[in-house]
Amino acid sequence: MMSNSNGNLRVDLKLIADMVAPGSRVLDVGCGDGSLLAWLGKHKGVDGRGIELSMAGVTAAVSHGLSVIQGDADTDLHDYPAGAFDYVVLSQTLQATYAPKTVLNSMLRIGRHAIVSFPNFGHWRVRWDMLIKGRMPVTDTLVYDWYETPNIHFCTILDFLALCSDLGVRVERAIPLDHDGQVMTCPGGRFAANFFAAQGLFLLSRG
Amino acid sequence: MNASEPPGLSSQRDPLGYTVELGGDRPIRLDCGTDLGPITVAYQTYGTLNQDRSNVILICHALTGDHYVADPHPITGKPGWWIDLVGPGRVFDTDRYFLICSNVLGGCMGTTGPKDINPATGQPWALTFPVITIGDMVEVQARLLDFLGIEQVFCVVGGSMGGMLALEWAASFPDRVFSAIPIATAARHSAQNIAFNEVGRQAIIADPDWCGGDYMAQGKLPHRGLAVARMAAHITYLSETALHRKFGRNLQGREGFSYGFEADFQVESYLRHQGSTFVERFDANSYFYITRAMDYFDLAAENGGVLANAFAGTKTRFCVISFTSDWLFPTSESRAVVHALNAVAANVSFVEIQSDKGHDAFLLDEPVMHATLTGFLDGAAEHRGLPRKVAKP
Numbered sequence: 001m002m003s004n005s006n007g008n009l010r011v012d013l014k015l016i017a018d019m020v021a022p023g024s025r026v027l028d029v030g031c032g033d034g035s036l037l038a039w040l041g042k043h044k045g046v047d048g049r050g051i052e053l054s055m056a057g058v059t060a061a062v063s064h065g066l067s068v069i070q071g072d073a074d075t076d077l078h079d080y081p082a083g084a085f086d087y088v089v090l091s092q093t094l095q096a097t098y099a100p101k102t103v104l105n106s107m108l109r110i111g112r113h114a115i116v117s118f119p120n121f122g123h124w125r126v127r128w129d130m131l132i133k134g135r136m137p138v139t140d141t142l143v144y145d146w147y148e149t150p151n152i153h154f155c156t157i158l159d160f161l162a163l164c165s166d167l168g169v170r171v172e173r174a175i176p177l178d179h180d181g182q183v184m185t186c187p188g189g190r191f192a193a194n195f196f197a198a199q200g201l202f203l204l205s206r207g
Numbered sequence: 208m209n210a211s212e213p214p215g216l217s218s219q220r221d222p223l224g225y226t227v228e229l230g231g232d233r234p235i236r237l238d239c240g241t242d243l244g245p246i247t248v249a250y251q252t253y254g255t256l257n258q259d260r261s262n263v264i265l266i267c268h269a270l271t272g273d274h275y276v277a278d279p280h281p282i283t284g285k286p287g288w289w290i291d292l293v294g295p296g297r298v299f300d301t302d303r304y305f306l307i308c309s310n311v312l313g314g315c316m317g318t319t320g321p322k323d324i325n326p327a328t329g330q331p332w333a334l335t336f337p338v339i340t341i342g343d344m345v346e347v348q349a350r351l352l353d354f355l356g357i358e359q360v361f362c363v364v365g366g367s368m369g370g371m372l373a374l375e376w377a378a379s380f381p382d383r384v385f386s387a388i389p390i391a392t393a394a395r396h397s398a399q400n401i402a403f404n405e406v407g408r409q410a411i412i413a414d415p416d417w418c419g420g421d422y423m424a425q426g427k428l429p430h431r432g433l434a435v436a437r438m439a440a441h442i443t444y445l446s447e448t449a450l451h452r453k454f455g456r457n458l459q460g461r462e463g464f465s466y467g468f469e470a471d472f473q474v475e476s477y478l479r480h481q482g483s484t485f486v487e488r489f490d491a492n493s494y495f496y497i498t499r500a501m502d503y504f505d506l507a508a509e510n511g512g513v514l515a516n517a518f519a520g521t522k523t524r525f526c527v528i529s530f531t532s533d534w535l536f537p538t539s540e541s542r543a544v545v546h547a548l549n550a551v552a553a554n555v556s557f558v559e560i561q562s563d564k565g566h567d568a569f570l571l572d573e574p575v576m577h578a579t580l581t582g583f584l585d586g587a588a589e590h591r592g593l594p595r596k597v598a599k600p
Contacts, residue, residue, distance in 0.1 A: 049554070055561060062526065062556045063578040065586020069527075069545055069557035079549035 009039045012181030012201070016089055016115050019173070019203050020044060024086035027051070027111065029073045030093035034061030037068070049085075051076050074098045077106035085111040092199075094118045095151040101163060108169060108206050117177070117201040122156030122194040140179040141198045157194040160202070168207035175201040213355050215252040215307070222278040224251035226317055229350045235312075238503075241337040248351050249317025250274050250309035253293055254301035256357075262593055263357050264299055264584075265348065266308040267365030267372035270497055271437075271489055273316040274308040282488045288570055296596075298580045303588070303596060304361065311372075312347045313339045313497050315490035322423060322490045333492055334420035341368075341504045345375045349383070359383045361591055362584065366390040366569035367536065368497070371504050374544065377525070378506055378517040386524040386587040388580065391533050391569045393540035394514050394547070395505035400535060403443055404498040407436030411491050420492055433491045434482030441481045446532040446565035450474060507547075514547035521548075524590070525555040526583040528569070528576060535566040556583055 009017060013036045020026055022044040028037050031050030034057070040046035050068035052058045061068035069076070073090060074097050088111030090103070095118050097103045107114040119141040120126075129137035136146040144151065155163070157176070164171055176184045176197030186193040193200070214225040229235075230244025237243055251274040256262065266276055266289070277293035279286060292298040299306055310318035313336070321336035328335075352360070363376045363384050370392025377387040396404075411417050414432025418425045442450075454474040458464075461471065470476040510516035525548055529541035538559045548555040560575045562568040569576065585596070 047554075055559065058558055059560075059575055059579055062558050063582030065582050065589065067524070067554050067556050067586075069549070069555060070559050071545075071557070076546075076549070079546045081550060081552055084552035 009035060010181065012117060012177065012199070013039070013091065015175065015177075015181070015183065015201055016091060016117070017044070019113075019115055020046060020087050022046070025049075025084070026087045026089060027080070027085045028089045028091075029077070029107070030090060031061060031066075031068060032057045034064060034066040034068055036089065036091070037061070037066050038064060041066070072097075073103045073106075077103060077110065080106075080110040082109050083112065087111055087113045087115055089115045091115075091117050092119070095153050095155065097153065100153050100155070101167070104163065104169070104204075105167060108167075108204065112205060113172070114169075114204040115202070116160075116204065117199055118155065118160070119151075120157050120176075120194065120197050120200050121154040122158060123198050124195050125198075127195075139198070157197060157200045158190065160200065161190060164202075164204060170205045170207045171202055172205055173201075173203040177201055215250060216256055216355065220252065223281055224249055224274055224278070224317070226250075227351065227354055229347070229354060235343065235346055235350065237337050237343045238340040239338050243319075243337060246312070246319035246347065247317065247323070248309055248312075248319075248347060249314075250307060250351060251276060251278065252308075253277060253299070253306040254304050256305040257593075260357050261359070261361060261591060262304050263352075263360045263362075264304045264306050265352070265360045265363040265376070266299070266306055267348075267363065267369035267376075268308060268311065269365070269367040269369050270440075270501065271485070271494075272369070273314065274310045275316075276306065276308045280488065283484065291572060292577065292580070298577050298584070300596065303593065304584075307351075307355070307357075309348055309351050311344045311497065313344070313493055313500065315493040318347070320490065321420075321492035321496055331423040333423060334495075336492070336496060338499055338503075339496055340500050341371050341375045342379065342509075344500065345372055345379055348372070348376075349380060352383070359385055361593065362386045362388060362587065364388040364390070364580075365392075367392055367566065368501055370536075371501065374506060374517075375504075377521065377523050378510070381518075381521050381523055384523045385591055386526070386583075388526045388528065388583065389541075389544065390528040390576075391530055391536045391541075391566055393536050394517070394544050395507060395540075396501050396503075397540070401502045403440065403535075404502055406439050407498060408495055410435040410439065411494065417491060420495075422491070428486070429491045430483075430486040433486045433489065433494060434479075436491075436494060437485040437489075438478040438482045441478060443535045444565060444567040446534065446563055448532060448563040449565050452563075453477075514543065515550035518548055518551050518553055521551060521553050523553070524583075524587050525553060526579070527555060527557040528579060529557075529559045530562045530564070530566070530568040530573075531559060532563045533566045533568065 037048035088107040126137040176193040177199040179198045234242035234244030277287035277290045310316045370389035373389040411432035414429035416427040417429035457473045459476040507514040529538040545557040
């Protein structure tokens, strides 16, 4: 199996893995080379499936015995029947989808839970770049220049929480993360998190 | 060898394969309504069947393929069509799996088809042979597995028409298929592909030596018509890039144009060669029947017009594979299968492999396909409880 299945899961993926109940059914949307799925299969007995856009990622995952299809969040979620999964994971991909609201709805139609992480556009470094420097932000979590970024739908943590509220989605857990994907403590609640967190990680369920 | 054991189950292999007569007690009820039987089925095996008969991989050949997967073809002497994938430690690891491939119903390499004698008349069946379907071919394969005492196959795999058989297997006998690998295929034959098949059939019909299908009784062979059919079909198996890379506009053994209609270009010479060697090994009427079976194939239509219905409740693990340059069975066809499988929350992997070799890529040296197949089979084997790959010193 791939090296990552043996323990060293990326920090942010490990946080996601910790949210998943053993023996559950998981769909990882944008699963890359399948590191998370491999880890969940090995350590939590999860029945995992993946969707990945890049062919290199798909072939790496399938070659390691994982059930992964080539596709993307915008086009391939609507096929699945309601309640097909216990968790649908979308890690660092929401901002790159064409229709984030539809994607979020689909995730919570086909999964009992959704686990979503994304770079927080409300982070102070982003605000600094925009407000003081007058430039599009390029940070450790937003690494692309404006002319080559795949990210087309940025949001802040507050924006995301507002969308969840509009959709009647219950936020079970909201975890602010720093640039390295480490959990932050943000005294001051969601407004502080919206200012200081580089990323947000959310466990959602249907309201 | 155990005398009571069916042929092919012993480790003493016969490179020419085996034959068995099936359906003598219970004829095969074909989709066209005709009862056919007894029939002969020719098949080949590789590897060793394990104690609980759980390590079987059923390999399904394509339109003009046969069961000589990894043995020299008895007529042409050419190596088996998937020889690179079969053997100890290879993709279809004969140290771990027991491989079975049978010549399809309607074929001309030993399984009953139109060139065989109709016992009722003492004459070759020719066009009196009943029209067959992909479902009929699968039914015959199921009878073969019954005969061999195999309840469930670990995997059914095939490319092109072989992929159609794999899909039909998964839809018709879901409990008998642990995993399925349809490669470069579709759940229905497209209008374009029916059109190509019709061109091939009309080329054969246009040959006076076809004799309305009765050429065997009249001691003739429609070799020109069959060769043209093969030439036209062969183009569809390649890609423009592959053809251009191989031949370009190169001339064949000459400095300039002949200003005539000889095979001036290498590509012409190549196609003529493909056509003329094909007629040595393939029967024109088999070509009729098997292309027709492909034309009729439409898994959705068989299931109320909804492809997902064909796989409702399936527990089979699927690995769907397509190739970027395949315009005969383009990726969109594989994607339709994947979408249908997703709709029933089936366990499915899907890989579109980057290749400029066209439809035939599944028969060629494609390392990514090999890695995908190996990885998928390893994963499935783990779930099936088959032993891990034997580490070679």
